[in-house]
Amino acid sequence: METGRAMSVALALRGIRKTFPGVVAVDGVDLDVRRGEIHALVGENGAGKSTLARIAFGELHADAGSVEAHGTVGLVHQHFELVGRLRVWQNVLLGREPRTGWRIDTRAARARVTHLAQRNGLSIDPDALVEDLPVGMRQRVELLRELERDPAVLLLDEPTAALAPGEIDAFFATIEQLAHNGTAVLVVTHKLNEVMEHAQRVTVMRHGKIVEQTQIARTSAREIAQAMVGGELPAIAQRAATVLAPCLSIRDLRTAGAAGLRGVDLDVRRGEIVGIAGVEGNGQSALADAIAGMITHAGTVAFASPHTTVGIVPQDRAREALVLGWSLVENVAFSRFQNARMHAGPFVNFANARTDAQTIAQRFDVRAATLDVPVATLSGGNQQKIVVGRALVDHPEFLLAYNPTRGIDVGAAALVQSRLVQARNDGAAILLISFELDEILALADRVLVLFNGSIAGAFDGASADRGELGRLMAGGA
Amino acid sequence: MKSLMDRARGARGALGALAIALVLITAAMLVAGASPIDGFAALFAGALGGTHQLGETLVQATALLFPALGIALAFRAGLFNIGAEGQLLVGGLAAGALGANVHLAPALAAVIMLGGGALAGGVWGGIAGWLKARFGANEIIATLMLNFIAASLTGYLVAGPLKSSPAGGPETAPLAHAYWLPVLLPYTRLSIALLIALAIAALLHVVLTRTVFGYELRAIGEAPEAARRAGISLQRMALLALASSGAIAGLGGASIVAGELHRFNTQLSPGYGYTAIAVALVGDLDARWICVAAFAFGILETGGLAMQAVANIPKDAIHVIEGVIVVLLAARRYVAARAAIAS
Ligand SMILES: Nc1ncnc2c1ncn2[C@@H]1O[C@H](COP(=O)(O)OP(=O)(O)OP(=O)(O)O)[C@@H](O)[C@H]1O
Ligand SMILES: [Mg+2]
Numbered sequence: 001m002e003t004g005r006a007m008s009v010a011l012a013l014r015g016i017r018k019t020f021p022g023v024v025a026v027d028g029v030d031l032d033v034r035r036g037e038i039h040a041l042v043g044e045n046g047a048g049k050s051t052l053a054r055i056a057f058g059e060l061h062a063d064a065g066s067v068e069a070h071g072t073v074g075l076v077h078q079h080f081e082l083v084g085r086l087r088v089w090q091n092v093l094l095g096r097e098p099r100t101g102w103r104i105d106t107r108a109a110r111a112r113v114t115h116l117a118q119r120n121g122l123s124i125d126p127d128a129l130v131e132d133l134p135v136g137m138r139q140r141v142e143l144l145r146e147l148e149r150d151p152a153v154l155l156l157d158e159p160t161a162a163l164a165p166g167e168i169d170a171f172f173a174t175i176e177q178l179a180h181n182g183t184a185v186l187v188v189t190h191k192l193n194e195v196m197e198h199a200q201r202v203t204v205m206r207h208g209k210i211v212e213q214t215q216i217a218r219t220s221a222r223e224i225a226q227a228m229v230g231g232e233l234p235a236i237a238q239r240a241a242t243v244l245a246p247c248l249s250i251r252d253l254r255t256a257g258a259a260g261l262r263g264v265d266l267d268v269r270r271g272e273i274v275g276i277a278g279v280e281g282n283g284q285s286a287l288a289d290a291i292a293g294m295i296t297h298a299g300t301v302a303f304a305s306p307h308t309t310v311g312i313v314p315q316d317r318a319r320e321a322l323v324l325g326w327s328l329v330e331n332v333a334f335s336r337f338q339n340a341r342m343h344a345g346p347f348v349n350f351a352n353a354r355t356d357a358q359t360i361a362q363r364f365d366v367r368a369a370t371l372d373v374p375v376a377t378l379s380g381g382n383q384q385k386i387v388v389g390r391a392l393v394d395h396p397e398f399l400l401a402y403n404p405t406r407g408i409d410v411g412a413a414a415l416v417q418s419r420l421v422q423a424r425n426d427g428a429a430i431l432l433i434s435f436e437l438d439e440i441l442a443l444a445d446r447v448l449v450l451f452n453g454s455i456a457g458a459f460d461g462a463s464a465d466r467g468e469l470g471r472l473m474a475g476g477a
Numbered sequence: 478m479k480s481l482m483d484r485a486r487g488a489r490g491a492l493g494a495l496a497i498a499l500v501l502i503t504a505a506m507l508v509a510g511a512s513p514i515d516g517f518a519a520l521f522a523g524a525l526g527g528t529h530q531l532g533e534t535l536v537q538a539t540a541l542l543f544p545a546l547g548i549a550l551a552f553r554a555g556l557f558n559i560g561a562e563g564q565l566l567v568g569g570l571a572a573g574a575l576g577a578n579v580h581l582a583p584a585l586a587a588v589i590m591l592g593g594g595a596l597a598g599g600v601w602g603g604i605a606g607w608l609k610a611r612f613g614a615n616e617i618i619a620t621l622m623l624n625f626i627a628a629s630l631t632g633y634l635v636a637g638p639l640k641s642s643p644a645g646g647p648e649t650a651p652l653a654h655a656y657w658l659p660v661l662l663p664y665t666r667l668s669i670a671l672l673i674a675l676a677i678a679a680l681l682h683v684v685l686t687r688t689v690f691g692y693e694l695r696a697i698g699e700a701p702e703a704a705r706r707a708g709i710s711l712q713r714m715a716l717l718a719l720a721s722s723g724a725i726a727g728l729g730g731a732s733i734v735a736g737e738l739h740r741f742n743t744q745l746s747p748g749y750g751y752t753a754i755a756v757a758l759v760g761d762l763d764a765r766w767i768c769v770a771a772f773a774f775g776i777l778e779t780g781g782l783a784m785q786a787v788a789n790i791p792k793d794a795i796h797v798i799e800g801v802i803v804v805l806l807a808a809r810r811y812v813a814a815r816a817a818i819a820s
Contacts, residue, residue, distance in 0.1 A: 323700040335707035337689045
């Protein structure tokens, strides 16, 4: 790759520094992204990756340092910036719609978006309303919007966090094609296998500084992880022997819609983690929403007792779990107001909420300036830790965890996974829906494959075979 | 539990709006060929130059403060209640009708009148809330329609069934002197309604920042999907929010009747319910800033007449300027709300 053309620098960051009240987010960073390279930027949650990307994009002003870009810069945000009330094609082409005279040529616009999506291996309905789309689809819209602009420098902030494995391959094929044609690509990710497979260089940030920068050929995933966390990766907690007891029983569950369920039976017992493996769009959202009581369905969803306590980690933290303008303390109380600890008469019990927020911050290593800053100012991974921590803080008997480690760095992911295993060891029943097969294999006592709204196979966690699972997830009989 | 950042935003919003207002008024004076210095001197002398002027300014501020607080409550729940005008009218009518017909100890009568006004306003707001909860009706349209219905209905009732005397105008019979709300500032029309309004402001602030109800209310405004998943019923909250919002405005209408007009007539409000939208937005939907904003608007209302005499700009110009501010602030808030929902 190191030809003369590929070596030319498309984006040069020099001495970038950015502080927020109480935190130094970026602390003197120099970084070059060259034409034709895929450059990975990794680091712990809160290391300053998103802040750096937003500065390079020109959305944030650095306190010090310079940004020099040759050509236009595009950024795919970690937290999408889409207009919910508009359709997919309208979002992708916003402000650049093809026109006939003074009218928007909707046919041409749709065709352009469909073509763009196909060419990049991202299938999507151009007429869907963005506010109706699940996270993975929104991610695609955001991506298509930037691809449409054909930037010279493309910054991708965790673009694959909400994509399924199959889509990730297609996505990187697209990115590699772009890089081949001379685009400079900087990709922020927590998935080190992506870094190893697709990037040429990697930069590791910790506490706002660059701690390592190297060619991929000269390093390994393990070395990168060590540089990120500054030591060895923590191991996941051991599974202990548990006494199984019935908790959740689902029979012939059916829901409407193309991505609905077509007769699902499953049981989750206390003391076990049941993993739902599958590609997004095969009924996971319907399953989670039916259990949460958010959609109508046929069939039964029954808990062992009407008093079974339930904790939920929904799939979209920003939209379904948090009030971004509220502080950590307020968000820890929110969704638990019925809990006797969270109120004193009509008043919110801020003292208890603060205690719980402290517990969560400590148990899940949440990095925030204080417990009173709005959660919007936290890095994405740290927001996610709060959502998981809150779901577990009351020791629920049943936990529904939908991609619980989405956006969380490798070190913290091991911590979060350990907390799930500990909850299981303490007798919780856990239903884990995850698009990461590795996560399911690492945590689940039993694995069910969800395909096209039905359970396509059931395995013992220990004996589940990756190849067999993959085949069933893809619809193989 | 507002963060420092939010507070700065609140102050900036209010001060920014005030600055725009001053610039626009100055420009209007220059266009009219008057000296802005003389104009502003007249404005402030007219509003604050003496006991009488101050009392009148505070009367106006009070009349705006009630509906503005109600509007803020609904807006914080993400509900654009523009029905305060109608809620004010039905509240005033209820108070006037009750006051003219009950025979009770004065203190009790006052409570009945104010309570009846709040109840009527609450029902009026509640109808909009019910339409929204039950049929998903747009609350902007529902509350606006209810304003027209309230105007026609109160007009009809005082012209007919509730008319004071066959020879009288369209108004209810006058209240017995003993039923009048006590005067706060001697030799002015300012009654203790001001204190009631300030108490409601304090209460609203505490409810919004300290109570579960307040948090649930703000949650449906700021993050409806997360609120729904937290087990908060959007329908129930919409109904409660619009009903309480209407109750506060209705109480305002009743306090005008009991404290100032001492009877209900159809001229009760020169559009307080609409101006109050501006007051609520300038006050950044924060009860504390809304008190400040109501006072500032009271000054404009009262001083405007004096300014008209000296600086040659019609008082209506002030209303136009208020309108411009509302549109600017409402647009800003609407855009911010939409952006938040989209992301
Ligand atoms: N608007 C803001 N106000 C205050 N602090 C902020 C703001 N944005 C980011 N921060 C802080 O800056 C630090 C870096 O955040 P950033 O989002 O860049 O992290 P990140 O490396 O992208 O993490 P993640 O992997 O979790 O996405 C964090 O401590 C975060 O809390
Ligand atoms: Mg980030």
